[in-house]
Amino acid sequence: MADNWVEEYFTAWNGTDxxxxxxxxxxxVVFEDVTAGHVARGAHQFRKFVEICYRRVPDARYEVVASRTSDDSYAVEWVMQPMGVRGASVGTLREGRIASNRDYWNGAEFQP
Structure with missing residues (x-):
């Protein structure tokens, strides 16, 4: 992945694919949505999770506020629009791809 993979990743989330x-x-991958209490294990379950997100919140768009990455880890602060829900993603990378991720967001602000 290019150095700007964080922007590319969130741009992908902002699509429909x-x-x-x-x-x-x-x-x-082990992908955990801590606030929702959901864990997806493996790329297949993660893909299903993305599909569910697209159905439940079809208008959601993510704005990256700040990010820090290294060869094997990352932290990203983001805002889900148009709801204004603030959140963060923290995880590990393996060979340039996400191997684990934990999303933390303010459930009190979320109203789809």
């Missing part, structure tokens, strides 16, 4: 988003994760 679950495969485009899933291309950023490893086959054995």
């Amino acid at each position: 679950a495969d485009a988003v899933a291309a950023f994760v490893t086959d054995d």
Whole structure:
């Protein structure tokens, strides 16, 4: 992935193609939405999670506020618009792809 993979990843989320988003994760990814209490294990479950998100919140768009990345980890602060829900993603990378991710967001602000 290019150095600007964070922007590319969130741009993929802002589309409607679950495969485009899933291309950023490893086959054995563990993706946890801490606020929602959901864990997706593996790229297949992660792709299903993305599809569910697209159905439940079809107008959601993510703005990256700040990010820090290294060769093996990352932290991204974001805002889900148009709701204004603030959140953060923290995770690990393996060979340039997301191997684990934990999303934390303000559930009190969320009203789809």
